[in-house]
Amino acid sequence: MNAMTRRLVIGTAAVSMAATLAACGKAGDGDAAGGSGGDGKTIGLLLPENKTTRYETFDRPIIEAKIKQLCGDCTVKYNNAAQDTETQKKQFDALVTQGVKVIILDAVDYKATKSWVTGAEKQGVKVVAYDRLAEGPISAYVSYDNEKIGRLQGEALVKALGAQAKDANVVMINGSPTDPNAPLFKKGAHSVLDKQVKKVVYEQDIPDWSPDEANKKMGAAIDSLGEKGFQGVYSANDGMAGGIITALGKQGIKVPVGGQDAELAGLQRILKGDQAFTIYKQIKPEAETTAAIAVRLLKGDKIDDLVSAKVTSLTGEFKDIPAKLYDAEIVTKENIASTILADKVYTAADICTAEYKAACEAAGIK
Numbered sequence: 001m002n003a004m005t006r007r008l009v010i011g012t013a014a015v016s017m018a019a020t021l022a023a024c025g026k027a028g029d030g031d032a033a034g035g036s037g038g039d040g041k042t043i044g045l046l047l048p049e050n051k052t053t054r055y056e057t058f059d060r061p062i063i064e065a066k067i068k069q070l071c072g073d074c075t076v077k078y079n080n081a082a083q084d085t086e087t088q089k090k091q092f093d094a095l096v097t098q099g100v101k102v103i104i105l106d107a108v109d110y111k112a113t114k115s116w117v118t119g120a121e122k123q124g125v126k127v128v129a130y131d132r133l134a135e136g137p138i139s140a141y142v143s144y145d146n147e148k149i150g151r152l153q154g155e156a157l158v159k160a161l162g163a164q165a166k167d168a169n170v171v172m173i174n175g176s177p178t179d180p181n182a183p184l185f186k187k188g189a190h191s192v193l194d195k196q197v198k199k200v201v202y203e204q205d206i207p208d209w210s211p212d213e214a215n216k217k218m219g220a221a222i223d224s225l226g227e228k229g230f231q232g233v234y235s236a237n238d239g240m241a242g243g244i245i246t247a248l249g250k251q252g253i254k255v256p257v258g259g260q261d262a263e264l265a266g267l268q269r270i271l272k273g274d275q276a277f278t279i280y281k282q283i284k285p286e287a288e289t290t291a292a293i294a295v296r297l298l299k300g301d302k303i304d305d306l307v308s309a310k311v312t313s314l315t316g317e318f319k320d321i322p323a324k325l326y327d328a329e330i331v332t333k334e335n336i337a338s339t340i341l342a343d344k345v346y347t348a349a350d351i352c353t354a355e356y357k358a359a360c361e362a363a364g365i366k
Contacts, residue, residue: 003046005280027029042075043294044095044103048132048179049083050175051209052239053263055106056080058283059131063104064225066291074295083208085109085178090118096125102298103127104290109178110314112335126135126297130290133180133321135313135346139297140306141323142290144281146181149328150188153234153258156330158196160256160276161232165197168231172203173214173244177254185236185260193234201230206240215243233257238266245274262331262340268353270333271359280339281328289324333363341365 005199045063047055062346064076077095081088095103095118103120105127107113117127117136126139133141158165170193175182182205183195192199206213214235221230234254235241248255256276259266269275274283289306296303307322331339340346354358360366 003348012046022104026295040101040298041071041073042077042098042100043298044092044100044105045076045078046088046091046095046103047080047106048088048108049208050080051211052237052261053265054261054283058104059287062284062287063130063291065095066288067295070292070295071298074298074360077289081108083108085112088232089116092120096120096123100127100338102294103132104176104294105134106130107132107180110134111178114317128290128297129321131181131286133313135315137318138302138313138321140293141311141321142286142293143323143325145169145325147188147191149279149281150185150190151183151192151262152188152328152330153260154189154192154196156277156279156332157232157234157256157258158192160195163345164231167226168197169199169201169229170197170232170234171225171230172200172234173217173236173240174203174234175240176207176280177205177207178207179209181234182315185331189234197232201221201225206236209237209239211239211243213243214240215247217242218247219250222247222253227251227253231255235259237261238263241266241275241278242269245269249274262345264346264350265336267331267336267340267346268356268359270331270336271351271356271363271365273333273359275328277332279328280331280345282343283325286326293324335365337365 047060050056067074067076079091088108101124103125110132116133117134120127121137121265129138129141131143146292162170176187202225204217231243235244235257237327238259238261241257243263245257259275260279262278262280266278293303293306307324309325310320311323311325312319342347352365
C-alpha cells in the first residue's frame with residue numbers, strides 16, 4: 001500500500017454552483033432543481049460518527065483527495081452525522097434537494113436508509129454504500145469481508161488464550177445493532193469461539209459503539225461472573241476495548257482483550273501489553289476505490305473493472321449489488337512494524353510517545 005496521507009485540509013463548506021457551469025461528467029448529468037449543487041460536479045459524502053478516529057483521520061481526507069485527483073473541478077459536500085440517524089437523514093435529503101447526483105453513504109442505521117435511497121433513485125441519484133451496506137437500491141458497495149474479520153478476531157483471541165483456550169470462558173462485547181457490519185463481525189467471531197473456547201458466558205451489543213457503555217457492560221460482567229469467571233474478552237473494536245480494559249484494570253484483572261481498526265490508542269495498548277491484538281484494515285484502497293466509483297457514476301461511466309463481487313442486502317430484499325470487498329489482517333505486538341509502520345499508517349513517532357517509549361524499544365520499534 002502506498003503511503004497513507006494522515007492529514008489533508010480540504011475545504012468542505014457547501015458551495016452553491018451555477019447550473020450553467022460545465023459538468024465534470026457528460027453534458028446534462030446532475031442538473032439540479034433550483035441550480036444549487038446539481039451541476040454534475042458535486043459528490044456528497046456522509047460519514048456516520050466521529051467517536052471512531054478513523055473517519056476524520058483517514059476516510060474523509062483520502063476520499064476527498066482521490067475525488068479531487070480524478071475530477072479536478074469536482075466539489076465534495078461533506079457531513080458527519082455524529083451517530084444520529086435523523087441528522088443523517090436530513091443531511092441526505094439536503095443533498096438530494098440540492099441536486100447532488102452521487103452520494104457516498106456510510107449509514108448510521110442501515111435499516112433506516114431504505115426509503116431515503118429508494119426516493120433518491122427516483123430522482124436519478126446514485127448511492128455508493130461505503131464501509132456499511134445500506135438498505136435500498138444501492139449502485140455500489142465498497143467494504144471488507146466483515147464475517148471474515150469476525151473470524152480473524154475469534155482466531156486471534158483463541159491464539160492469545162493459548163493452551164487454556166478450550167477451557168476458557170469468554171465475554172463478548174459486540175458493536176452497534178444499527179451497524180450492518182456488527183452482526184457479521186459477531187457471526188464470524190462466534191463461528192470460531194463457539195467451537196474453540198469452553199463458553200461465551202456474557203454477551204452484549206453496544207449502541208453507537210460507545211466506549212463508555214462498553215466500560216459499563218464490562219463492569220456488569222465482572223459483577224455477574226466474578227473476577228475469575230472469564231478468561232478473555234472479545235471487543236468488536238478498539239474504541240470499546242479501551243473502555244473494557246479500563247474496567248478490567250480497576251478490578252486488577254488481566255486477561256486477553258482484542259479489538260479492531262488499528263487505532264493509535266489500540267496499538268499503544270498492544271505494545272504496553274494491555275490489549276492482545278487488533279484487526280488492520282487497509283483504509284486507503286477502500287476509500288480510493290469508493291472515490292473512483294463515485295466519479296465514474298457522476299460521469300455516467302461503467303464501474304465493472306472497479307468491482308469484483310455481487311452482494312445481497314442484509315434483509316435479502318436488494319440483490320446483485322456490485323461490490324468490492326477487501327481483506328484484513330490480525331496485528332499483534334510482533335507485526336506492528338511490518339504492517340502499520342511499513343504501510344505508513346502511523347509513524348514510530350506517532351506511536352512511541354513518552355508513555356510508550358520503553359514498550360516500543362522492547363518491541364524493536366524506533
